Amino acid sequence: MKLVCTQSDLNTNLSLVSRAVPSRPTHPVLANVLLVADEENQRVNLTAFDLSLGIRTSFAAEVTGGGSFTIPAKLLNDIVSRLPDGEITLEDEAGDDGTAYIAYLTCSSGSYQVRGMGSEEFPELPAIEGGTILNLRPEALIEGLKGTLFATSPDEAKQVLAGVHLKVLKDCLEFAATDGHRLAVVQTANEKAEGEETEQEFEVTVPAKALREVERMLVMRQWTEPVTLHFEQGQVVFEWADQRLTTRTLEGQYPAYRQLIPPSFERQITMDRRSFLSAVERIAVFADQKNNILKCSINAVNQEITLSVDAQDVGSGKESLPAQISGESIDIAFNVKYLIDILKTAQSPEIQLQLNGALAPVIFQPLGGVNATFLVMPVQLRA
Secondary structure, three states, rough: EEEEEEHHHHHHHHHHHHHHOOOOOOOHHHHEEEEEEEEEEEEEEEEEEEOEEEEEEEEEEEEEEOEEEEEEHHHHHHOOOOOOOOOEEEEEOOOOOOOEEEEEEOOOOOEEEEEEEEEHHOOOOOOOOEEEEEEEEEHHHHHHHHHHHHHHOOOOHHHHHHHHEEEEOOOOOEEEEEEHHHHEEEEEOOOOOOOOOOOEEEEEEEEHHHHHHHHHHHHHHHOOOOEEEEEEEEEEEEEEEOOEEEEEOOOOOOOOOHHHHHOOOOOEEEEHHHHHHHHHHHHHHOOOOOOOOOEEEEEEEEEEEEEEEOOOOOOEEEEEEEOEEEEEOOOEEEEEHHHHHHHHHHHOEEEEEEOOOOOOOEEEEEOOOOOOOOOOOOOOOOO
């Protein structure tokens, strides 16, 4: 096998697939990236797979000898990322025992040898031959993921809560995520091309880890054409251009999150989102010293909200902000991290809060832009 490619192409694509290399591989070959040189199409394919998440990407190269083998991903990444701009020549040869491979990298500054393994041990990415096939607008996909990924549980032991629940409805996509303390629901339009048939409705829960990579890859590529989603029981594949991501779905019944949203509210507050966020971030300096709890005193008479934290033996902070308030005054408290996450995600000029009692769910909705609903549970204030 022999190929010539640019350092930037190899480095960019290697960085992409390396995200699917497990930190603790169950088999030595899983710590490697599979490299396939396609002489007929003059392209190089790179694949990484941790048996749950798989990423494959390809790029153009001058291939004078086709072939395939695997190379340790971290080592190759560390070398290639440090090489100077320009062309890289990559060749391989089988070792004396026929199983070990040696890759030779040559560039303007020198040459390197890396021991690899044959490609026959590398597991195949799952292929979906039947199931459901959908075309999704990348803008709708990115918008939905940006608005919900923050609310997923970081604990994979919580199964479905460690993922985003995706509903494909007739005219829109609905994304939902909850970690048990907060909820994010985003609806994005998914217009179909003229003449395209209405696709069937379905729902699936996809691991947050995989969806973060989908979002990252689409944003990095600035991809604007439809993303093809293949879904079969237990497996989802996202595919566009020369990139493919495959992941297992999360099994189990996703919570009936719509039932968590109260049907009516006694109080409604509208505020400038950026001013609110800036004040919360300043007060958070003291909240970090005391359980991350922030008190919000909603004053309907003065039409203002006062944010305060009293961190014993450290200090205290207080700020007041103007707000449009309907309903009676009330004191309520939040985990400051949850509040900041919502205010950063909302991306709208104004944000509206809807609430009932001091311990009832509070709804945050951005006014303008994305169709999103964020729910957070307040924290009980101690006397």
